[in-house]
Amino acid sequence: MFKTAILLQKYNKNTKQKEYALVSKEDPSKILRWFGLKKPSEDRIKKEEKRIQFFKHVKKAVLERLAKEEKAREEEEKDIDLERLIIPLPRP
Numbered sequence: 001m002f003k004t005a006i007l008l009q010k011y012n013k014n015t016k017q018k019e020y021a022l023v024s025k026e027d028p029s030k031i032l033r034w035f036g037l038k039k040p041s042e043d044r045i046k047k048e049e050k051r052i053q054f055f056k057h058v059k060k061a062v063l064e065r066l067a068k069e070e071k072a073r074e075e076e077e078k079d080i081d082l083e084r085l086i087i088p089l090p091r092p
Helices: 042-085
Strands: 005-012 017-024 031-036
Touching: 005 031, 005 042, 031 042
Parallel strands: none
Antiparallel strands: 005 017, 017 031
């Protein structure tokens, strides 16, 4: 498992103090979890990393499923449109 976050001391506007926070590696301004004044243990940090990874993969799976459903819906609409275009010819 690779790290997606880093532990920093950040100023928390709500408590008006510097606290430990887990921040995103890609966007350090994005705070993933506040820990408070005490430095969290390595186990707690690992637990939060796992939680972040879980939700990251859940989000990816949901987006993939929604894309498949949208594609299937578009295919259905195409089939319906083709049926409307077919005009039955009168029989002699």
